[in-house]
Amino acid sequence: MFQRLSAYHFVARAVLALLVLAATESTALAVPAFARKYQTSCQTCHIVFPKLNAFGEAFRLRGYRMPGETAEMVKEPPVSLGAPAYKQLWPDSVWPGEISSAVPLAVNVKLGDVNASTLNEDGTVTSVKNDLQFPREVNIFGAGTLGDHVSYLAEMTFSENPNGSVTVELEHARVDFDSPFGPEDLFHFRLGKFAPNVADGFQEMWISTDAAIDSVFAYNPIGINGGTGLAGDVSPSPIALPDRVRGIEGYGMINHRALWVAGVVNGVGPSPTDTTGRFDGNNAKDVYARFDYKIGGMGLDGDMGGRPAPEKNWRDDSLRLGVFAYRGDASNINFPVTTEEGLNTNIQDAHFLRTGLYASLFFKDLNVFGVYLHGSDSLQTFDAETAARLGTVEPDFHAWFTQADYLFYPWLQGSFRYETVTPADPSVPSLRTGVFNASALIRANVKVMVEYQRDLRQGDNHSLNALLRFAF
Amino acid sequence: MIRHSTFLGAAVVAAALVAPNAPLGAAGSAISGTVKVTGLASGADAVVYIQQAAGTFPAAKPVEMDQRKMQFIPHVLPVVAGTTVKFLNSDPTPHNVFSPDNEKYNLGTWPQGQTKDHVFATCLKPPCVYTQLCRVHPEMEGFVVVLQNPFFAVTNKEGHYEIVNVPPGAYTLGVWHAKAKAQPKPVTVGADKPATVDFTLGR
Numbered sequence: 226m227f228q229r230l231s232a233y234h235f236v237a238r239a240v241l242a243l244l245v246l247a248a249t250e251s252t253a254l255a256v257p258a259f260a261r262k263y264q265t266s267c268q269t270c271h272i273v274f275p276k277l278n279a280f281g282e283a284f285r286l287r288g289y290r291m292p293g294e295t296a297e298m299v300k301e302p303p304v305s306l307g308a309p310a311y312k313q314l315w316p317d318s319v320w321p322g323e324i325s326s327a328v329p330l331a332v333n334v335k336l337g338d339v340n341a342s343t344l345n346e347d348g349t350v351t352s353v354k355n356d357l358q359f360p361r362e363v364n365i366f367g368a369g370t371l372g373d374h375v376s377y378l379a380e381m382t383f384s385e386n387p388n389g390s391v392t393v394e395l396e397h398a399r400v401d402f403d404s405p406f407g408p409e410d411l412f413h414f415r416l417g418k419f420a421p422n423v424a425d426g427f428q429e430m431w432i433s434t435d436a437a438i439d440s441v442f443a444y445n446p447i448g449i450n451g452g453t454g455l456a457g458d459v460s461p462s463p464i465a466l467p468d469r470v471r472g473i474e475g476y477g478m479i480n481h482r483a484l485w486v487a488g489v490v491n492g493v494g495p496s497p498t499d500t501t502g503r504f505d506g507n508n509a510k511d512v513y514a515r516f517d518y519k520i521g522g523m524g525l526d527g528d529m530g531g532r533p534a535p536e537k538n539w540r541d542d543s544l545r546l547g548v549f550a551y552r553g554d555a556s557n558i559n560f561p562v563t564t565e566e567g568l569n570t571n572i573q574d575a576h577f578l579r580t581g582l583y584a585s586l587f588f589k590d591l592n593v594f595g596v597y598l599h600g601s602d603s604l605q606t607f608d609a610e611t612a613a614r615l616g617t618v619e620p621d622f623h624a625w626f627t628q629a630d631y632l633f634y635p636w637l638q639g640s641f642r643y644e645t646v647t648p649a650d651p652s653v654p655s656l657r658t659g660v661f662n663a664s665a666l667i668r669a670n671v672k673v674m675v676e677y678q679r680d681l682r683q684g685d686n687h688s689l690n691a692l693l694r695f696a697f
Numbered sequence: 698m699i700r701h702s703t704f705l706g707a708a709v710v711a712a713a714l715v716a717p718n719a720p721l722g723a724a725g726s727a728i729s730g731t732v733k734v735t736g737l738a739s740g741a742d743a744v745v746y747i748q749q750a751a752g753t754f755p756a757a758k759p760v761e762m763d764q765r766k767m768q769f770i771p772h773v774l775p776v777v778a779g780t781t782v783k784f785l786n787s788d789p790t791p792h793n794v795f796s797p798d799n800e801k802y803n804l805g806t807w808p809q810g811q812t813k814d815h816v817f818a819t820c821l822k823p824p825c826v827y828t829q830l831c832r833v834h835p836e837m838e839g840f841v842v843v844l845q846n847p848f849f850a851v852t853n854k855e856g857h858y859e860i861v862n863v864p865p866g867a868y869t870l871g872v873w874h875a876k877a878k879a880q881p882k883p884v885t886v887g888a889d890k891p892a893t894v895d896f897t898l899g900r
Binding site: 295296297304305306307308309310311313314318319321 | 735736737738797828830835836837838876
């Protein structure tokens with residue numbers, strides 16, 4: 226029975242995967258509200274935005290506070306919501322806080338000129354030339370601190386659709402409690418919807434390409450014999466290393482050099498047939514953890530150990546190594562799959578594990594980084610009509626990518642990324658993709674990108690996009 | 698007659714005239730200097746004072762701390778123990794004054810134009826710092842710093858201070874700031890021989 230069910234057309238599946246590959250965009254943040262608060266340039270924290278330099282990474286990890294921050298660094302004094310002396314009066318008074326004197330909003334706008342070629346299932350090729358997606362996306366951010374030990378980030382993204390409608394997504398909405406106790410920066414806690422630090426260093430604030438790292442963040446493990454490709458807009462949300470989570474995370478830095486991360490999150494969302502209104506697809510929580518160590522360069526908290534910071538603030542000769550793991554439970558969440566024979570089934574991933582290694586090397590103007598990811602799943606297939614269990618498989622897959630960023634000038638960066646994923650279903654060959662990107666800052670807050678993405682297995686799938694991004 | 702002031706007059710010290718019972722030198726001299734506070738743009742509002750001077754010092758005339766534009770003015774007010782501080786409300790909105798420090802007090806809430814007095818009678822271990830808060834407006838904050846003697850000054854926005862008419866002698870000079878600290882320093886003042894003492898305060 227099971228062998229018969231597994232008789233998919235792998236070619237069709239691979240094409241689907243590639244279509245998705247060309248369409249998935251990375252998400253990234255650059256928050257000019259901080260430039261206003263500190264009266265400083267974007268380059269204080271970013272190399273070519275949104276990619277962070279070591280100082281920006283420390284600023285982020287410290288809860289949007291500069292390393293060694295003093296009151297005189299803040300050029301836009303906050304509004305007091307209570308004199309500090311009220312701390313002595315608690316619980317007989319409200320613990321004092323503060324807010325920024327200016328509304329801490331920032332806007333990112335992205336315009337795109339899209340040229341794409343896509344191989345269809347029937348063997349034809351669809352070409353799109355100079356599709357002016359003006360605008361492609363607008364992001365509105367709010368970010369800052371709320372007095373001692375509290376910070377926040379909220380982001381809404383507006384994406385315009387071809388029919389003129391607009392899709393709105395709340396990408397971030399989180400509050401952080403930064404060093405509420407213990408040694409400074411050893412304990413931070415955040416809750417809300419956020420990009421988990423399990424992907425610190427290789428997602429969101431570090432990826433300057435427009436294309437996302439689909440091999441790591443978009444692999445869909447669902448299939449009779451395991452996953453066959455990328456997920457795209459599959460609902461419920463795909464079982465992958467998540468780029469956004471709803472939950473609680475703790476993280477901190479140990480002795481300037483080590484980073485620990487641990488989180489408990491909702492995990493996979495509800496199936497389309499779930500009418501409870503819940504955000505979590507089941508009652509089980511997913512958990513993740515990470516540990517990094519950085520050798521050389523600036524400490525993760527900005528500590529330089531008495532050494533002067535490099536004159537060129539994008540340089541940070543260092544090696545950072547990390548290990549991470551994400552364990553999820555998608556039991557009782559149905560992923561409908563129709564077999565080639567027309568049998569409607571539901572597949573559930575009873576539990577899954579993603580483990581990975583991360584490395585990032587900075588040497589002068591070059592940054593090479595990458596991730597190896599191994600995944601294992603426990604897939605249970607049920608007859609959609611009778612709910613009878615048809616079988617269980619426990620497939621494995623692995624994926625990896627490596628990216629090199631080179632800064633030719635402080636305003637010009639070239640990037641190349643190679644990524645591959647070997648799906649669990651042995652009938653599907655590995656997906657391999659190459660991405661070339663040239664990013665130029667024509668102003669500190671205005672970036673022009675030219676990006677070429679190519680399916681290295683099927684040359685008819687490729688795209689060449691020109692993008693303009695600005696932030697204010 | 699002893700007069701204490703701030704250099705360049707940026708901050709007003711209201712307890713201006715004190716008649717000490719202790720014999721003072723015929724001709725006092727001055728102690729001046731600069732206070733820097735690490736991490737702050739301004740060294741203002743630090744109180745520089747002689748920790749212990751010989752003799753006893755009666756209370757000065759009453760001094761005033763105003764509540765104006767939702768602020769305690771002056772922000773920092775040093776006084777000799779026993780001094781009465783008159784808390785004036787110059788705002789059209791009611792203000793309250795209370796302090797959670799030392800013996801604690803709450804003077805109540807009163808409208809524009811009225812004052813309430815409080816006597817800072819004793820201070821066993823100077824400086825005795827009383828944070829002034831307003832229940833109606835929690836962001837308001839001021840400080841009354843009670844000292845043993847009238848030889849003190851408040852730094853201006855450049856961090857400068859000057860204590861004048863200091864009797865010749867050897868003293869220990871302390872400094873108080875709401876957000877930073879520094880160790881006291883010895884100072885010797887001779888007749889017509891001013892001294893300079895600078896401080897750098899840290900967190």
